[in-house]
Amino acid sequence: MHCTPIENWIMSKTGIKSRSREELKSYQLYKIKQTICYAKKHSVFYKKYLKGIAENEINSFENFENIPFTLPQHVEHNSIDFLCVPQKYISRIVTLRTSGTSGSEKRIYFTDNDLKLTVDFFYSGMKSVVDEDDKVLILMPGNTYGSIGHLLKAALDVLEVKCFIGDVIKDYADTAEFIKDKAISCIIGIPIQILKLSRIYPEIFGDNIKNILLSADYVPEVLIKEITDKFDCRVFTHYGMTEMGYGGGVECENLNGYHLREGDLYFEIIDPVSKKALKPGKQGEVVFTTLTREGMPLIRYATGDIASFKKENCKCGTFLQTMDRVTGREDNIIRFNGNKFIHMKDLDEVILSFEKVMDYKISIYEDKTTIGINTLTVEDFYRLRNIVADAVQTIIPDKIMVYYLKKNIEIKNSMLKRKIYDCRKKVLK
Ligand SMILES: [Zn+2]
Structure with missing residues (x-):
């Protein structure tokens, strides 16, 4: 089994010399301080929200854990106040409808550099999933600049893997026909849609599809088990959300939890009641802080997703932390x-x-x-x-x-x- 390609990528990106968590953590703490300083200086929201926080006093993760959470509601009401660059430098704005009844929306802003970092992550993560002989079909939105499918295709282009963008499935028969026609061997899509496709057209999974990457929502275990047992193909899951810059973590060949994008994001798992950080093995809410975001950094953003860090190291041998598959939302x-x-x-x-x-x-x-x-x-x-x-x-x-x-x-x-x-x-x- 190969070590996750995310590891090498993170080491070269962060400049850490040894495969040690201590060194990675000190890089993360340094970037956290930098992010707080940057956000307080440039974002209207954080200038007010973190008024009493001196970034120089954040000398440990324990100190950092005293900083208040950024909640989705903050972003809903003040998206523009999170901006750290003039609007002319924003190249992609994603409007997210929220599940609340108020009908309010969240806007997430990205600069070109932010989008490039995501392409970089997808480039490394996809190395576990595909090789140069694969033909990939992305069943997610990808026809506009900076959309998830567009960024995935950009990453696969660099890997020199043939890739088509098919959008969210609207017509299952058309999608099945396309897979047969183009001899697609890997699909990337929304879990429930891929399950449906496999149940209506099992033959294309038996004959064509060898690798599947599921994203955009949590993945029911029953789905992974059924597809893995029925067909000779591997099911990878990816964890991410728009606020993270789409990509957060992806499974390696071991298919047993995500290796996280630790050079760009710092993750915590929080007890939903006490709001204290939890130890590996304990389930709680995923909270993240962006370390390299230019347009709209987020500090201790509470995602509402439920997961835990794994206690044991991944069998691929990486020193990176592994997060168990997300099991749903609060x-x-x-x-x-x-x-x-x-x-x-x-x-x-x-x-x-x-x-x-x-x-x-x-x-x-x-x-x-x-x-x-x-x-x-x-x-x-x-x-x-x-x-x-x-x-x-x-x-x-x-x-x-x-x-x-x-x-x-x-x-x-x-x-x-x-x-x-x-x-x-x-x-x-
Ligand atoms: Zn691994």
């Missing part, structure tokens, strides 16, 4: 009376284990739960609707009756993360 845990809760990953494991189910939508009300399923055929729908509802009933607390929606629903996927729809008037926190 806002995808629905709480009920009596400290009971349900997590989207539990629903995924139950509902997606039915191979004729392509996708589902679940809504929780005070007195009932409704579930809409999208099945391969109408016959599958009539055969499965009660069985799926019964299976969900076993994991819904509070004896809230589960009803199925009466017809096979169409579910459109996008780059937005999947969620449980909590329609209760009073939401328990």
Whole structure:
């Protein structure tokens, strides 16, 4: 097994000489101080928010952990106040719709240098996934400058790997045809869409696809297991979000958690209640700080994603830290009376284990739960609707009756993360 290519890349980028975490950590602390200084000087938000913080006093990570978190709500209300360069230097603005009901939006700004750093990360990360004989199809947005697909293609061009941009899947038959036609061997896409594609057109996975990279949302384990067991192909997962500069970490050939982009980002895992940093092995919220961002640095940004650092080193032999696969988001845990809760990953494991189910939508009300399923055929729908509802009933607390929606629903996927729809008037926190 080869050591993750991310390791060499980080060493050359940071200039650290030995394969040691201490040296990498001291580089990160130095960059954290620099970022605080830069953000306080140039961003209207951080000038106010970190007013009492003297970057010279940040001499340890313990000190740094006293700095307040930057929350998504801060960015929603003040995106422009985070800018550290004049707008004329911004070459890509991403507008993110938020899951809240206020309808507010977050804008994330990137300079050309910021985008180049992402291409650099994708270039290194993709070395584990593909080689020069592969033909890659990116099933994510990529037709505009600086979009995720565009940056991935830029990285693959440098690697001299043939690559096509296909956007988020709208027509599964067309996508399958394209894969056959062009003899695509690697696809990069949204987890639930790739599962659906593999369930409708298993033959293209058996014949064509050898490597899959999943991104943009957390990846249900049932999905990885099914595709790996059924077909002779490797399933890599990538962790990232727009705020991170799209890329955050990617799995090596060992396929067992992400190696993080530690030269550009500093990651913490925080206890959701005490807000204190957690030790490896303990699950909490992922928090990151940008170390090299020019347009819009973020300091201790709380992502809402749930994960843990691995206790043990990766079998590939790297000294880099490994983060276990993200298991969902804080806002995808629905709480009920009596400290009971349900997590989207539990629903995924139950509902997606039915191979004729392509996708589902679940809504929780005070007195009932409704579930809409999208099945391969109408016959599958009539055969499965009660069985799926019964299976969900076993994991819904509070004896809230589960009803199925009466017809096979169409579910459109996008780059937005999947969620449980909590329609209760009073939401328990
Ligand atoms: Zn590894």
